[in-house]
Structures are given as C-alpha cells and as structure tokens.
Amino acid sequence: MPMAGEEGSNLMLVGIDIRLKGRCLITLSAEIAAGEVLTVMGPSGSGKSTLLAYIGGFIDPVFTAMGEVRIAGRNLAELPPEDRHAGILFQDPLLFPHMSVGANVAFAVPAAISRRAERRRIATQALGDVGLADFFDRDPDTLSGGQKARVALARVLVSQPRLLLLDEPFSKLDAPLRSQMRQLVFARAREAALPVILVTHDEADAAAAGGILHRLGDGGDNDPAATGYRIWQSAV
Numbered sequence: 217m218p219m220a221g222e223e224g225s226n227l228m229l230v231g232i233d234i235r236l237k238g239r240c241l242i243t244l245s246a247e248i249a250a251g252e253v254l255t256v257m258g259p260s261g262s263g264k265s266t267l268l269a270y271i272g273g274f275i276d277p278v279f280t281a282m283g284e285v286r287i288a289g290r291n292l293a294e295l296p297p298e299d300r301h302a303g304i305l306f307q308d309p310l311l312f313p314h315m316s317v318g319a320n321v322a323f324a325v326p327a328a329i330s331r332r333a334e335r336r337r338i339a340t341q342a343l344g345d346v347g348l349a350d351f352f353d354r355d356p357d358t359l360s361g362g363q364k365a366r367v368a369l370a371r372v373l374v375s376q377p378r379l380l381l382l383d384e385p386f387s388k389l390d391a392p393l394r395s396q397m398r399q400l401v402f403a404r405a406r407e408a409a410l411p412v413i414l415v416t417h418d419e420a421d422a423a424a425a426g427g428i429l430h431r432l433g434d435g436g437d438n439d440p441a442a443t444g445y446r447i448w449q450s451a452v
C-alpha cells in the first residue's frame with residue numbers, strides 16, 4: 217500500500233557493492249518497477265540476506281557496503297531504518313504470541329493513524345484481504361503455518377511500506393500452500409504498486425515471481441557473468 221497521497225514508485229539499485237573483509241560479495245544495479253519482483257538466487261552464504269539487510273537498513277557493521285537505493289527520488293541508504301518504510305517478510309512469521317491476531321496486525325498500522333477504532337478497521341480489512349476475515353480475535357498459537365504467514369503479510373501491508381523485501385518467506389510452507397501464498401503476496405504487491413525483492417533458493421518461486429532474476433556467484437568472485445541480471449523468461 218503506498219503512503220497516503222503517494223503513488224508507488226520504481227526502486228533503483230545503483231552500484232550496490234557489498235564486501236566482507238575486502239572480498240566482494242555482491243555487485244548489483246537494477247531498476248525494479250512498482251509491482252515488479254527482482255528475484256535474487258544464489259548458494260548459501262552468497263550474501264542474499266545481507267543485500268536485503270543493506271536495503272532495509274540493518275546490515276551488520278562487519279560488511280562494507282555502498283551504492284544507492286533510490287525510491288521516489290530519495291536515497292534510502294541515507295535514511296535510518298525507521299524512515300525507509302521497507303516491509304520485510306522472513307521465513308518465520310514472527311507473530312507476537314501474547315497478542316491476538318488482529319492486535320498483531322493493528323500494531324503495525326503507522327502511529328500517525330492514532331484512533332483505535334480506525335487502527336482496528338484497517339487491521340480487519342487487511343485480514344480480510346488475505347483470506348482471514350474472521351480471525352481478528354484468534355490467538356496466533358491456534359493458527360496453521362499458512363495462516364500465520366498470511367497474518368504476517370497483512371501486518372506488513374498495513375505498515376504502508378514503500379517496498380517489500382522477502383527473505384525466503386515461502387520456504388516453510390508445503391507445496392500447495394506455497395503456491396497459494398506466492399500468488400497472494402505477488403498479487404497484493406502489484407495492487408499496492410510495491411517494488412519487491414525476493415530472496416529464494418526455489419526456481420519455482422522465481423518463475424512465479426516473473427520480473428528480473430539476479431543470480432549471485434558461488435564465491436562472490438565478482439564475476440560479471442554471475443552478477444549480471446537479465447529478464448526472467450517466465451511463462452506466468
């Protein structure tokens with residue numbers, strides 16, 4: 217969902233260069249249109265999560281990183297994490313166990329919307345949008361893995377992100393749920409005109425995402441062939 221009064225915008229990654237102890241892990245430049253997905257694949261340890269951490273603003277200082285992350289004319293890399301409005305979904309839905317499902321979602325509504333009834337209305341609507349219309353008062357512990365993943369998606373959408381970062385969010389779901397959840401996430405991201413970066417090990421995730429595929433090399437050798445990006449030829 218774009219910020220109030222603001223259209224979703226393309227995400228530009230310009231000259232991203234991330235190093236660990238001087239060794240290049242990632243170089244990347246790409247433009248991701250609003251509603252489009254950049255899928256990043258690569259072996260374990262190739263720096264996929266680190267790339268998301270750099271964009272989200274929580275990269276470990278052990279890395280040196282540079283490059284611009286531009287959206288709506290702003291360089292996000294210059295902003296503190298709380299001002300970047302990056303929505304993130306991890307492998308684990310990470311719901312607060314002591315709050316109801318609805319409270320977990322309402323918690324993420326921006327503080328500028330202060331009326332309790334309005335926060336509740338937004339959370340209820342978002343739960344409906346992910347197929348959990350009657351789940352507001354449920355305890356998260358009583359939900360299935362797939363339902364928890366939907367709550368996490370509703371929560372990230374109400375936070376009014378400018379972009380969506382997905383760190384293997386489908387990997388704990390079994391095949392049918394995985395396919396449903398992919399479709400739901402990509403459909404909501406398109407509706408909200410959000411550029412998306414998806415980190416995955418799964419070729420089927422990349423195929424479902426369409427858009428751009430970026431493969432990281434296996435040792436971070438900064439091999440141009442391994443770090444170039446191309447349009448993913450998807451039948452979807």
Ligand SMILES: Nc1ncnc2c1ncn2[C@@H]1O[C@H](COP(=O)(O)OP(=O)(O)OP(=O)(O)O)[C@@H](O)[C@H]1O
Nearest residue numbers: 236241258259260261262263264265266267276278
């Ligand atoms: N705090 C740290 N100190 C030193 N090295 C680190 C630190 N955090 C990550 N690394 C190293 O940086 C590299 C990139 O890690 P990252 O988690 O981004 O990889 P990844 O591609 O997401 O891996 P996976 O697919 O296993 O999740 C790895 O070689 C990892 O060992």
